[in-house]
Amino acid sequence: MFFVSGLNTLLQITFGVRLPIVQGGTFSFLGPSLSILALPQWQCPNETTIDAMEYDDRQELWQSRMREIQGAIIMSSVFEVFIGFSGAIGFLMRFIGPLTIVPTIALTGEIMQTDSANRQSVNQAGI
Numbered sequence: 001m002f003f004v005s006g007l008n009t010l011l012q013i014t015f016g017v018r019l020p021i022v023q024g025g026t027f028s029f030l031g032p033s034l035s036i037l038a039l040p041q042w043q044c045p046n047e048t049t050i051d052a053m054e055y056d057d058r059q060e061l062w063q064s065r066m067r068e069i070q071g072a073i074i075m076s077s078v079f080e081v082f083i084g085f086s087g088a089i090g091f092l093m094r095f096i097g098p099l100t101i102v103p104t105i106a107l108t109g110e111i112m113q114t115d116s117a118n119r120q121s122v123n124q125a126g127i
Contacts, residue, residue: 031108
């Protein structure tokens with residue numbers, strides 16, 4: 001996703017309207033997705049259990065997780081659209097300023113970076 005976002009940004013600043021903006025998918029759903037997948041009911045079974053499963057059971061194992069994440073993303077997107085069209089954002093912007101938004105985004109990025117670093121340190125590639 002990072003590569004495609006960088007490629008889209010490069011195309012935007014070269015051929016597009018040439019504004020220094022980042023084009024790409026949103027990362028705002030990554031935190032909730034990781035939280036949902038960290039729940040005990042969505043933990044992966046051990047390897048012997050997966051090896052004993054038939055093909056259709058293994059497909060259902062990951063497809064059920066994907067359906068859960070997709071449903072959560074769809075519902076949160078509908079909520080965001082409703083908030084946007086209702087005009088509530090205009091009212092809330094009186095209370096939400098840069099001093100609220102910047103630390104929130106910075107902490108979200110730090111949490112995701114820490115989680116990613118922890119996962120990569122466990123699964124290092126022979127270093």
